Amino acid sequence: MFSKTFGYALRAAVFVVMQGKSGKKTGLQDISQSLDIPRHFLGKIMQDLVRQGILDSTKGPSGGFFVNDRTSETPLLDILKITDGNSIFNECVLGSKLCNNLHPCPLHHDFVVYRDEMLQTLTMKTLGLLAAEVKDGSSFLAR
Amino acid sequence: MFSKTFGYALRAAVFVVMQGKSGKKTGLQDISQSLDIPRHFLGKIMQDLVRQGILDSTKGPSGGFFVNDRTSETPLLDILKITDGNSIFNECVLGSKLCNNLHPCPLHHDFVVYRDEMLQTLTMKTLGLLAAEVKDGSSFLAR
DNA sequence: AATATTTAAGAGTTTTACATCTTTAATAGC
DNA sequence: GCTATTAAAGATGTAAAACTCTTAAATATT
Numbered sequence: 001m002f003s004k005t006f007g008y009a010l011r012a013a014v015f016v017v018m019q020g021k022s023g024k025k026t027g028l029q030d031i032s033q034s035l036d037i038p039r040h041f042l043g044k045i046m047q048d049l050v051r052q053g054i055l056d057s058t059k060g061p062s063g064g065f066f067v068n069d070r071t072s073e074t075p076l077l078d079i080l081k082i083t084d085g086n087s088i089f090n091e092c093v094l095g096s097k098l099c100n101n102l103h104p105c106p107l108h109h110d111f112v113v114y115r116d117e118m119l120q121t122l123t124m125k126t127l128g129l130l131a132a133e134v135k136d137g138s139s140f141l142a143r
Numbered sequence: 144m145f146s147k148t149f150g151y152a153l154r155a156a157v158f159v160v161m162q163g164k165s166g167k168k169t170g171l172q173d174i175s176q177s178l179d180i181p182r183h184f185l186g187k188i189m190q191d192l193v194r195q196g197i198l199d200s201t202k203g204p205s206g207g208f209f210v211n212d213r214t215s216e217t218p219l220l221d222i223l224k225i226t227d228g229n230s231i232f233n234e235c236v237l238g239s240k241l242c243n244n245l246h247p248c249p250l251h252h253d254f255v256v257y258r259d260e261m262l263q264t265l266t267m268k269t270l271g272l273l274a275a276e277v278k279d280g281s282s283f284l285a286r
Numbered sequence: 287a288a289t290a291t292t293t294a295a296g297a298g299t300t301t302t303a304c305a306t307c308t309t310t311a312a313t314a315g316c
Numbered sequence: 317g318c319t320a321t322t323a324a325a326g327a328t329g330t331a332a333a334a335c336t337c338t339t340a341a342a343t344a345t346t
Contacts, residue, residue, distance in 0.1 A: 001144060001254075004304070007238035014249065028323070036240075041305050047324065060313030061321040076250075095150035096285065097179075106157065106273040106282040107219075110264045111144075114257055121253045130249040139249040142239065147334070171293070184335050190294065203343030204291040 006083040008037045009045045010130075011141045013079060016055060016065050017072055017131040025064035035142045045083070052082050054127075072128030080122060089115050149226040151180045152188045153219060153273075154284045159198060159208050160215055160274040168207035178285045188226070195225050197270075215271030223265060232258050 012031050019026045028046065032039040046065060049055045056068045080088065092099035092108065099105040101112075133139045155174050162169045171189065175182040189208060192198045197217055200208045223231065235242035235251065242248040244255075276282045 001236055004238050007236070011237055011239070011248075027321095038305055040307075043323070044305095044325090050323090057323060058313075059311070059321085059323045062314065063312080063322045065323085093144055093150070094154055095147050096154070096283075098285070099283070104282050105154075105284070106268075106276050107264070108282065111261075114261055117260075118254075118257055121250075125249075133249050139247050139251065140239075140242075141248070142241070170291095181335055183337070186293075187295090187335095193293090200293060201343075202291085202293045202341070205344065206292045206342080208293090 002080065002088075003084050005045055006080055008035075008042055009049060009083050010076060010079050010127075011035050012037065012042060012046065013049060013054060013071075013074075013127050014130045014134060015141055017067055017127050018135060020066045023066060025058070025062065025066045027064040031065075048082055049079075052078075054078065054082070072126060072131070074127045075123050076125050076127070076130075077119070077122040079127075089119055145223065145231075146227050148188055149223055151178075151185055152192060152226050153222050153270075154178050155180065155185060155189065156192060156197060156214075156217075156222060156270050157273045157277060158284055160210055160270050161278060163209045166209060168201070168205065168209045170207040174208070191225055192222075195221075197221065197225070215269060215274070217270045218266050219268050219270070219273075220262070220265040222270075232262055 012035060015031055015035060016026045019030075028039060028043055031037065031046075032042050046055070046057070050057045050065070053068070053070065054074055055065050055071060057063070057065045092105055093111045094105045094107060096105045099108055101108070130139075134141055155178060158174055158178060159169045162173075171182060171186055174180065174189075175185050189198070189200070193200045193208070196211070196213065198208050198214060199211045200206070235248055236254045237248045237250060239248045242251055244251070273282075277284055
């Protein structure tokens with residue numbers, strides 16, 4: 001469905017939100033170990049999140065990643081766009097170049113609905129919301 | 144969402160069903176050109192469909208692919224399983240190994256629903272149904 | 287039987303996603 | 317200032333998906 005990178009990015013971002021409500025920093029090592037994500041690969045992904053303003057970071061001893069003003073209110077869709085690009089929800093499910101509402105492939109109408117549902121979820125849910133869910137034990141980021 | 148291979152396989156199979164209601168054969172060249180699918184790559188995919196009994200084929204002049212008893216009644220899900228494997232709907236949307244109903248990732252419950260909907264569509268709809276839709280002009284396989 | 291045609295099969299090649307390794311830059315603590 | 321620590325950056329490696337090329341096998345036509 002989505003790339004592994006998206007899963008890594010989302011879980012890592014939620015993890016940082018959980019740790020650092022109050023400016024506390026979270027190191028790459030910590031995230032990577034806690035969530036079982038390849039460390040150096042995660043480094044690249046975190047760079048992107050920082051570059052896009054989803055998170056902030058500082059180098060050096062006791063450095064790491066931390067939340068900024070918009071972090072908690074970031075919709076999951078923003079993460080998806082960063083990791084998987086903008087066109088995920090625009091491409092035909094059968095890969096037909098010319099598929100659209102007026103010239104639909106045989107699955108077009110069905111999947112337009114499913115995609116809209118997903119899009120709604122990804123737009124309404126934010127990193128902060130997910131972090132809260134995980135904190136109160138109703139869902140989990142790892143083991 | 145799904146692999147390109149799935150789109151190719153499904154469109155090609157529906158194309159064959161459309162052409163050959165009555166034992167008529169459809170050549171690789173014809174499918175490949177009509178649907179704008181790489182010829183040799185499509186060859187591989189068609190082999191799989193034949194091996195799995197979705198279609199039949201013969202070599203030689205005026206050879207090609209043609210429907211058998213079960214072709215029209217084949218659910219789309221059968222094609223998906225052949226091209227994309229069995230586990231597509233079982234893996235966590237965030238790639239978390241330990242995600243399940245009792246230990247859900249933050250998106251688990253939402254996406255279980257979406258997947259069930261897709262699964263239902265892919266189970267109910269058959270190659271024959273799609274071919275009929277395309278024949279009566281309500282949907283399209285290519286340009 | 288010979289030939290032409292068409293799928294089957296196998297062995298590449300290319301591209302993309304995923305992952306690692308190494309070096310550089312920034313910064314805190316001494 | 318020196319050292320240790322940490323993220324940033326760049327180069328490299330690996331695996332899977334997507335695609336191509338060549339040869340073999342089957343069969344219809346002559």
